[in-house]
Amino acid sequence: MAEKITPRSVDYSQWYIDIVLNAKLADYSPVKGCMVVRPRGYAIWERIQAAYDKRFKETGHQNCYFPMLIPMSFLQKEKDHVKGFKPELAVVTHGGGEELDEPLCVRPTSETIIWSMYKNWIQSYRDLPLLYNQWCSVLRWEKRTRLFLRTAEFLWQEGHTAHETEQDAVEETMRMLDVYREVAEQVLCLPVIAGRKSESEKFAGAVATYCIEAMMQDKKALQAGTSHFLGQNFGKAFDVQFQTREGKLDYAWATSWGVSTRLIGAVIMTHSDDKGLVLPPELAPEQAVIVPIYKTETKAAVLAYCEKLLGELKTAGVRAILDGDESKSPGWKFAEHEMNGVPLRIEIGPRDMEAGKAMVARRDTGEKAPLEVAGLPAKAVELLAAIQKNLYEKAKAFRIENTKPVASREELLAFYGKDQGEEAGTAVATGGFAEGRWCGDGTCEAALKAETKVTIRCLPLDRQEGVGGNCCLCGKPAKHLAVFARNY
Amino acid sequence: MAEKITPRSVDYSQWYIDIVLNAKLADYSPVKGCMVVRPRGYAIWERIQAAYDKRFKETGHQNCYFPMLIPMSFLQKEKDHVKGFKPELAVVTHGGGEELDEPLCVRPTSETIIWSMYKNWIQSYRDLPLLYNQWCSVLRWEKRTRLFLRTAEFLWQEGHTAHETEQDAVEETMRMLDVYREVAEQVLCLPVIAGRKSESEKFAGAVATYCIEAMMQDKKALQAGTSHFLGQNFGKAFDVQFQTREGKLDYAWATSWGVSTRLIGAVIMTHSDDKGLVLPPELAPEQAVIVPIYKTETKAAVLAYCEKLLGELKTAGVRAILDGDESKSPGWKFAEHEMNGVPLRIEIGPRDMEAGKAMVARRDTGEKAPLEVAGLPAKAVELLAAIQKNLYEKAKAFRIENTKPVASREELLAFYGKDQGEEAGTAVATGGFAEGRWCGDGTCEAALKAETKVTIRCLPLDRQEGVGGNCCLCGKPAKHLAVFARNY
Numbered sequence: 001m002a003e004k005i006t007p008r009s010v011d012y013s014q015w016y017i018d019i020v021l022n023a024k025l026a027d028y029s030p031v032k033g034c035m036v037v038r039p040r041g042y043a044i045w046e047r048i049q050a051a052y053d054k055r056f057k058e059t060g061h062q063n064c065y066f067p068m069l070i071p072m073s074f075l076q077k078e079k080d081h082v083k084g085f086k087p088e089l090a091v092v093t094h095g096g097g098e099e100l101d102e103p104l105c106v107r108p109t110s111e112t113i114i115w116s117m118y119k120n121w122i123q124s125y126r127d128l129p130l131l132y133n134q135w136c137s138v139l140r141w142e143k144r145t146r147l148f149l150r151t152a153e154f155l156w157q158e159g160h161t162a163h164e165t166e167q168d169a170v171e172e173t174m175r176m177l178d179v180y181r182e183v184a185e186q187v188l189c190l191p192v193i194a195g196r197k198s199e200s201e202k203f204a205g206a207v208a209t210y211c212i213e214a215m216m217q218d219k220k221a222l223q224a225g226t227s228h229f230l231g232q233n234f235g236k237a238f239d240v241q242f243q244t245r246e247g248k249l250d251y252a253w254a255t256s257w258g259v260s261t262r263l264i265g266a267v268i269m270t271h272s273d274d275k276g277l278v279l280p281p282e283l284a285p286e287q288a289v290i291v292p293i294y295k296t297e298t299k300a301a302v303l304a305y306c307e308k309l310l311g312e313l314k315t316a317g318v319r320a321i322l323d324g325d326e327s328k329s330p331g332w333k334f335a336e337h338e339m340n341g342v343p344l345r346i347e348i349g350p351r352d353m354e355a356g357k358a359m360v361a362r363r364d365t366g367e368k369a370p371l372e373v374a375g376l377p378a379k380a381v382e383l384l385a386a387i388q389k390n391l392y393e394k395a396k397a398f399r400i401e402n403t404k405p406v407a408s409r410e411e412l413l414a415f416y417g418k419d420q421g422e423e424a425g426t427a428v429a430t431g432g433f434a435e436g437r438w439c440g441d442g443t444c445e446a447a448l449k450a451e452t453k454v455t456i457r458c459l460p461l462d463r464q465e466g467v468g469g470n471c472c473l474c475g476k477p478a479k480h481l482a483v484f485a486r487n488y
Numbered sequence: 489m490a491e492k493i494t495p496r497s498v499d500y501s502q503w504y505i506d507i508v509l510n511a512k513l514a515d516y517s518p519v520k521g522c523m524v525v526r527p528r529g530y531a532i533w534e535r536i537q538a539a540y541d542k543r544f545k546e547t548g549h550q551n552c553y554f555p556m557l558i559p560m561s562f563l564q565k566e567k568d569h570v571k572g573f574k575p576e577l578a579v580v581t582h583g584g585g586e587e588l589d590e591p592l593c594v595r596p597t598s599e600t601i602i603w604s605m606y607k608n609w610i611q612s613y614r615d616l617p618l619l620y621n622q623w624c625s626v627l628r629w630e631k632r633t634r635l636f637l638r639t640a641e642f643l644w645q646e647g648h649t650a651h652e653t654e655q656d657a658v659e660e661t662m663r664m665l666d667v668y669r670e671v672a673e674q675v676l677c678l679p680v681i682a683g684r685k686s687e688s689e690k691f692a693g694a695v696a697t698y699c700i701e702a703m704m705q706d707k708k709a710l711q712a713g714t715s716h717f718l719g720q721n722f723g724k725a726f727d728v729q730f731q732t733r734e735g736k737l738d739y740a741w742a743t744s745w746g747v748s749t750r751l752i753g754a755v756i757m758t759h760s761d762d763k764g765l766v767l768p769p770e771l772a773p774e775q776a777v778i779v780p781i782y783k784t785e786t787k788a789a790v791l792a793y794c795e796k797l798l799g800e801l802k803t804a805g806v807r808a809i810l811d812g813d814e815s816k817s818p819g820w821k822f823a824e825h826e827m828n829g830v831p832l833r834i835e836i837g838p839r840d841m842e843a844g845k846a847m848v849a850r851r852d853t854g855e856k857a858p859l860e861v862a863g864l865p866a867k868a869v870e871l872l873a874a875i876q877k878n879l880y881e882k883a884k885a886f887r888i889e890n891t892k893p894v895a896s897r898e899e900l901l902a903f904y905g906k907d908q909g910e911e912a913g914t915a916v917a918t919g920g921f922a923e924g925r926w927c928g929d930g931t932c933e934a935a936l937k938a939e940t941k942v943t944i945r946c947l948p949l950d951r952q953e954g955v956g957g958n959c960c961l962c963g964k965p966a967k968h969l970a971v972f973a974r975n976y
Contacts, residue, residue, distance in 0.1 A: 027605065027608070030604050031592060031601075034555035036555065038552055039552045041552075042550070042551050045553075063534065064524070067519045067523070067524065068522075069578070070519070074518070089582075089584070091581065091582040092578050093579065094578070094579040095577070095579070095640075096575060096578075096631070097575055097629075106580065106594070113517070116518050117515065120515070136625075137624075139556070141583040153557070327614075
């Protein structure tokens with residue numbers, strides 16, 4: 001199977017697609033731009049969901065469900081919102097065999113339908129905050145799609161909260177950004193930069209958008225999650241007024257925040273290699289696979305030995321499987337489980353058995369060593385933790401290595417070189433993350449994007465204090481430190 | 489709050505809606521026929537999901553996700569399927585600002601899109617079985633809707649499996665029916681009858697449909713889950729041929745099966761009373777609520793005492809909360825938590841505290857007794873199990889009490905009386921489940937339905953052996969024992 005994977009050095013885009021298809025994570029569907037998430041991809045999504053959902057609940061949020069169809073007139077109530085989403089809508093014009101009085105769109109995001117309900121549920125400050133979240137799919141008509149990274153329909157969660165004060169809403173926005181960061185780092189092994197978006201990149205309808213940005217192996221940035229402070233924009237658009245503690249009327253303050261199946265794409269692109277998928281053990285549907293190696297006369301003994309170890313691994317909390325398929329050779333199985341990203345492979349033949357040992361291979365480093373079977377379950381738990389840590393550290397080192405401070409336009413252009421086109425098979429990508437001072441003027445940003453496709457990914461939250469000096473693009477006094485990159 | 493509930497004896501339909509709205513389980517949405525599932529309703533759904541999902545996985549099924557949009561031409565490939573679903577479709581005609589070449593429908597069910605993918609994934613008997621399930625929402629344009637019971641969009645799971653042989657598929661159909669029955673009985677406390685549907689009631693595209701049917705408190709039947717044996721209908725419609733063990737080509741055999749948020753409606757209608765929701769403890773978001781009763785001088789001591797008990801209840805595995813809201817009286821709280829269906833209420837005042845006791849009230853029976861606080865966590869676990877058992881037993885006794893064997897058309901008509909209209913507020917419902925022999929002829933069934941709205945709910949699986957005698961409708965020789973009822 002492994003030969004089906006195009007090496008990264010030949011064509012990075014094709015390498016990615018080869019992994020998604022060959023590891024059976026997702027497939028193209030007959031509906032243009034929509035994907036099928038196959039069981040191995042969905043199992044990863046379930047683990048991502050569980051990690052986030054647990055933290056959403058710990059921070060006081062409740063799940064609920066709002067209709068997938070939204071009246072077109074709702075979209076139009078917030079002027080920036082409709083401008084941003086209208087070009088991407090799928091529109092239902094007929095239902096039950098009749099033309100509808102008003103067309104409905106399939107939700108591209110749910111602020112409007114949710115705030116139309118909040119109007120009924122919020123009368124007093126006593127009704128606040130509302131801390132709601134829903135897991136669902138959304139639809140945004142996209143011309144150019146790529147499995148997991150950009151599809152017309154994708155799975156996500158969207159948190160929508162309503163608050164009494166601006167400060168409460170701002171704190172919520174930052175709290176959820178931090179939840180996103182924490183799970184990305186600890187569970188998905190994605191080192192991310194938490195920052196604020198520039199005006200041109202913010203969510204349609206937001207006052208401010210915050211994000212976590214990760215670097216892929218081709219040195220491009222990928223936005224992995226966003227948290228929006230919506231001010232009173234939707235409160236006003238849907239007339240959600242409440243009685244304050246002081247007995248006055250005020251509009252409710254809002255946030256919204258989302259992560260999607262795009263995170264699966266980020267995990268693949270960050271950790272995988274030319275042999276296939278590499279998965280953080282926390283996300284891996286199977287964490288260890290035992291591959292028995294035997295001849296007819298040793299079969300029964302080796303299999304019994306493997307079964308015993310399998311039971312012990314499970315007891316130790318390891319998601320382990322035994323690959324007893326007799327129609328496949330051990331070598332074929334090695335390649336298959338490498339393709340699928342199983343973090344640990346345990347090979348056991350008659351000689352290993354006699355010596356009370358097993359050959360254990362790590363998917364992340366390829367290291368292989370004979371280990372005592374007696375202590376193997378405890379050792380496997382340790383190794384899985386080591387792999388989890390290593391994947392994060394490796395990705396972080398890669399990002400640091402490919403991040404460069406730039407002081408001038410010339411330095412910035414030299415760093416990125418000529419744009420090779422988003423879809424081109426770039427043997428060696430140029431650039432990475434450039435860190436430079438920025439005046440805050442959108443025209444500087446737009447000119448750079450038009451020329452190079454390099455954009456401001458974010459203004460990192462922990463780097464804004466005492467920014468002095470001049471804009472690396474125009475030379476005027478700088479207001480922010482910005483992270484520049486080409487992006488997905 | 490309790491006075492907002494219309495008593496069942498006055499108007500059963502209104503009683504149901506009052507509970508759904510007042511217990512904040514769901515709400516009407518601005519999109520006709522679509523509902524909003526509010527956090528308390530969704531928390532119940534999450535528990536139902538967890539119970540089923542665990543058993544799906546234990547029986548070898550994997551979750552995945554298929555697009556929500558389906559090309560209209562796909563629906564037309566299976567002739568019965570399109571006939572059944574076409575009148576209920578919502579149709580997307582525009583995407584991304586342009587009219588689509590081919591209209592897409594929002595999935596009413598996913599057999600067609602899934603089997604179009606199975607064609608790519610199934611080549612050989614080695615690829616079988618495929619045991620896939622998805623959790624999603626579906627859309628069926630409905631004229632008359634009722635929260636949870638019948639809405640245009642609803643949440644469900646749909647299992648879709650492909651098999652090598654007819655026998656494998658039939659076994660799968662029955663296995664999943666049994667999973668449905670087990671969770672309905674053990675977790676939802678719904679006594680159900682597992683049976684086969686008559687030809688007129690089967691799924692559009694199925695060879696045979698099996699179901700679980702429950703009796704509501706108004707003695708009507710509610711179909712709580714269905715499992716379909718689809719034969720080779722979809723295998724042929726989508727040309728899913730595979731190489732058999734014998735080296736020949738054959739079409740794959742199929743099943744599909746689903747349960748939905750309708751189950752929440754069944755739970756409400758089966759167990760609740762005129763004070764509000766009654767929930768099986770296994771489904772209750774909160775299983776016990778502590779209500780402190782104090783005056784200013786005893787407040788600190790009583791609250792500390794309650795907090796300690798709260799911690800102990802949680803340690804014992806009870807989902808407990810402490811209602812410390814100072815703006816509400818204890819009496820208001822009692823009514824509120826009764827409305828919300830919290831299975832156990834624990835009242836603690838200064839005198840209880842001094843005596844080392846607490847007053848414990850059961851939601852299901854209304855029984856109230858002072859219990860020693862020392863052993864309360866263990867006792868609470870016992871009481872919750874007793875409530876779980878009692879709700880099932882009570883519902884089962886009600887069904888038995890309202891089930892009548894009938895031998896003739898006259899007996900059957902006398903049992904049901906005059907049809908009072910589906911939406912009428914029936915003070916005392918007539919009828920229930922009638923058990924009678926049936927010839928198997930659809931014309932007998934259709935005539936009865938036209939006259940009385942009574943239909944054959946199912947042919948119970950465990951009652952078909954040695955059926956003799958004559959059809960209770962036409963007098964011809966009988967083939968089946970049938971359960972008759974009016975239904976939701």
